[in-house]
Amino acid sequence: MKVRTPRTVLEAEAIQDELRSLLDLTDPGPRDPGRVAGVDVAYEGDRLAAAVAVLDGTTLEVVEEVTVGGQVTFDYVPGLLAFREIPALLEALDRLTVTPELIVCDGYGLAHPRRFGLACHLGVLTGLPTIGVGKTTFVGTYPDPAPERGSWTDLTLDGDVVGRVLRTQRGVKPVFVSVGHRVDLDTACHNVLNLTPRYRLPETTRVSDRLSRRALIENCRSVLIGSDQRKKTG
DNA sequence: GCGACAG
């Protein structure tokens, strides 16, 4: 799947406004999906490595992993993260041999200045259910959730509830959950809790994060050694 | 007007 990269911030924002009309916010989404994918991108200068890890939704064991190397094509701009990560992520997702029932993104979905964060963008382009799980604040205000695992509060932006601040482990910093495409907020949080039996972040996120970093190093090693191998890892 | 700002 090929994607055009915008050349300006204005052009990027126009694309978001356009794609936002394709969002499906009515589908409740998969309650306990059998296959859940985690996606992440690691960077080093202008090089990048995208990774997709598909886990069994019940055992959380890794079912399939895919990585692709590439070059940065869009500088990071708050609110436009998707344009930086999506080209490589789509390529990685294309190489999967199994189709995940849910994709967990690193970042935000509806909780976004124009209501179209990375999770929404990836969902619309793939047609698959997606959710966003952010590690730090981006937009919105919220009260702190109680210290118990599973407690949460509304993430509000411009008077709208755009996500939830969810405590995935007792006494540990909460994560920021927002829907992407074809999943409702209750289902999104339910799944995030299923994916965090032990750590703060979803297993999907942890696995894809390690995978992308490893791919970046491996690719670098082949260059330093001077091998004439592929520039894209799969 | 100035700063903040997912990854």
Added chain:
DNA sequence: ATCTTGTCGC
């Protein structure tokens, strides 16, 4: 995201 040492805790 990435740059970075030691350190507290299981």
